[in-house]
Amino acid sequence: MPSFAEFIDVFLATTRDVLPIVTILVFFQFAILRQPLPNPRKLIAGFGFVLLGLVLFLIGLEQALFPIGRLMASQFSDPAFVGAAPGEAVDWTSYYWVYAFAFCVGFATTVAEPSLIAVAIKATELSNGAIGSWGLRIAVALGVAIGIALGCYRIVTGIPIHYFIISGYVVVVVQTVFAPRMIVPLAYDSGGVTTSTVTVPLVAALGFGLAESVPGRSTLIDGFGLIAFASLFPIMSVMAYAQLAEWQAKRARARRAAAQKNAPGKSTPGKNTPANDGPGEDVPGEAT
């Protein structure tokens, strides 16, 4: 059980993190805009909720997820588990459990990421529900999962990071040309929001543990970089999600048109894609 003192500690730390933001907001509100706060009671209650929510969230993580996550990260990357004598070069395929674990950590932590939830709420609101909050979160989470798994592969094989990142950029730029215009800014944003409170500590632990145990890797040089992967791949997966949803919508329209002409439509093979796995099967795309 978390003690009361612990609660106070985390509360104070979180308050300290929030304080500069509140100072800036208050300063501008009163000194520059010279306006009283509209609805001050509600705003203060809201801030209180956010603060309290974050504190509970962080303590819960500290109690439940972080110890296990760190432990598992080190267990999985342990040479003994992988089945190699220390110091001996290992084939990258023997690390398959690490990739599976990385995938799951990426997925699970991203779905629970508070800042992603915030952006997803806004996106749903602005698109009048066309972009489902769950669909977006699942798409982003899949992107992070793939990104981190690939990042682990990179640490194991030692391929320089910029090759991956630069080819990632090329894919992003190409996708931007084809993706529905509405989704582009949101997709770019989702790259940045994925990595905060939950993901960074766990992923960093995984990266450092892995770099330490794989022979020939330097913790300092190779341990970094997982977060970069985790912020690049969601951009692609969100655009892919939108493209797929648009494609599906087009197909459905075509099928309906075909059905009206009494022509039987072809069965749709379920392509392996984010939107099909997610519970949020709402159709985004362009909310015109």
Add this chain to the structure above:
Amino acid sequence: MIAFFELVVLRQPIPNLFQLLMGFLMVLAGLTLFIQGLELGLFPLGEGMAHAFARKGSVFWLIVFAFSLGFGTTVAEPALIAIAAEAAEIAAEAGVVKKNEEAMDSYALGLRFTVALSVGFAIVLGVIRILKGWPIHVMIACGYVLVVIMTAIAPREIIGLAYDSGGVTTSTITVPLVTALGVGLASSIKGRNPMLDGFGLIAFASLTPMIFVMAYGMVI
């Protein structure tokens, strides 16, 4: 999912089941409260201030506000402080700075200010973009090109770190506020679509730190 890995793959019992369940409950309760608070406090505040700035019509103060929001929230970001300290170690290892407490501290501090400056700059750039209605993908693509060029000339030790610093800058409180700011601005300026123009501030905030940090690595 974690239970599966613990039991099936690693074949180890889960330590402290009760503590684990408590933790999960707290995470759930915390998230619920957080979302409530967002809707009540952060979103209306961010959007309200954006509207107020738009009414006031002073671009100068809007930009000052955008900059201080980006700078102020980043410079105190705990994840950034941790990463900066680690980076100082790398630099000391590589012989870029002297291996003593003082030199490493000043390196870490310099790095923090670099990242905070870059985020402030990014939010300003994003706000100007919303005001002018520039297309986002062109700017991001230019950013990418810059990153690639910088990668080619920056010292190797800093690259992984620079790429990561893009991701850690955006904290849980900053993201909702900045999003609300963008959306509020885009919806109060005529001819802007909040969906198209409101998003994208965070994208800038995670791109510019890479460029700035690599530049920092080259200068030092």
